[in-house]
Amino acid sequence: MDFAHELKRHVASVERGLDRFMPPASTRPARLHTAMRYSLEAGGKRLRPVLVLATAELFAGAKATKDESKFENQKSQILDALPAAVALECVHTYSLIHDDLPCMDNDDLRRGRPTAHKQFDEATALLAGDALLTYAFALLAENYAAQPPLAAALVRELADAAGSRRLIGGQMADLLAEKKTDATPYELEFIHLNKTAAMIEAALVMGGLIGGARKEDLAALRRAGQHLGLAFQIVDDILDATADTAALGKTAGKDAKAGKTTFVKVHGLAASRSLAAEQNDAAIAALDALPNGGGLLLLLVNTIAVRSS
């Protein structure tokens, strides 16, 4: 498998999907829809939506090799993963917009461009975030209407992962930990299992649901997502402590300045590197049990590890 080519193909699908499934910037009120697209189009790695597409394809492909006659049908299932991929990127983008607001991290720069509240204003950024979150659920309900059990399962997975016990809970815990000088590894793990890993987990599970993964495979995807999410966050913490602003595309060294509870702060740089490798290996082990040996997913896992080198 030509990994670079596969990744490029998925990213291109996501970019096309974003344009196709989002309301035009001119939709009334235009300022709101312009702000939604501004933040979505800021780019980024598109990791989460690519994971949705890669996972859906993995399972659809595995089925197709067992039964050639179903291949055409499976290919249409792969296409079907795009609205879910876009929905996930909407939720991710909303969380970044709100996270950047003055009352949260107060960040001026995101992906090398002014953050939404800098480019527009706070109220517009707040509402654009709200709108992206809401639109994610509309996308799922509308585009999977012909398969109601799948639609309902996708909504449930996304709402749980983005909810008060997971994504938002992790952000709240993160804010609360800023004021503490003695955050424990246990608190640190709660923050990142939820703030970061929840959405990576949801990407894999939603892709699995669309691809028709069996129950035990969904469980493996969930485990892999947790480890992958932790690995990703540890690497992010390492980069914040070691890279410069230009390379990051966002303000570097902010975590330490804000007194954030990071892996580097709690465990130190060397131990954080080992922890990242450990979580990465655990993710690979979970993926290894999947049909087709994890295929593209394994490679994606490794690119995340490579970022830290």
Place this chain on the structure above:
Amino acid sequence: MDFAHELKRHVASVERGLDRFMPPASTRPARLHTAMRYSLEAGGKRLRPVLVLATAELFAGAKATKDESKFENQKSQILDALPAAVALECVHTYSLIHDDLPCMDNDDLRRGRPTAHKQFDEATALLAGDALLTYAFALLAENYAAQPPLAAALVRELADAAGSRRLIGGQMADLLAEKKTDATPYELEFIHLNKTAAMIEAALVMGGLIGGARKEDLAALRRAGQHLGLAFQIVDDILDATADTAALGKTAGKDAKAGKTTFVKVHGLAASRSLAAEQNDAAIAALDALPNGGGLLLLLVNTIAVRSS
């Protein structure tokens, strides 16, 4: 029908439902879940969730009179409306929390108590709003999982009504109109058809979906919701201009001070009163075509009109 009793019964169901379906305040992180409950428990008229319950009961009741044997089955359908009612109140409450934030209306008082960002802080209020919005979709997907087509239809209705073209779009247009001295009646109607009427419409349609309303009845409910929502907003504008803070439970006279585009500002007080009555009559006409003559809904419509006297 003893209207006061019926209304009390529905409000009591909603209060019990809020307690039953929301995560306990002690759920980790406790500050977030405490803030979610603080805002939900601030009370208010519970108009939207009551409309869900009343509408579901209306259709279930109408069916039961046609076929006695189905009555028990229909009664369980009525009970089933509670998660949807709670979901709608979650979305309404989220919109109030975000609307009260300093970058939006900057309000200190809501339902006679400090607003969420005054009681907690801005970041907690922002996240509590995000969490309530997200939880609404989790509630629908989880509690209607046994009826996937209903779950998907409810999610779609709620996401559309709360989305960038409706609720959030109305709020954005409202903010943009503040800076204008010459807002037209057309702009005014766009704001309120979306800012207020969208969620009233969703309440009626979601109740109808749960109660098993026919397609033509759903269309009548949608029309009624639009008129009812406009009537409600006009009355709200009149009250803001004429009542005092103690009676309102929120800061009075704020609209004029903020330069808001209200019905009173655009049309004057007398014409606004006529318009409210007109919209009220149109709502009644739409409801009149429903099974059981609209029953409780008709009475609810009239209480909204009475507020303005």
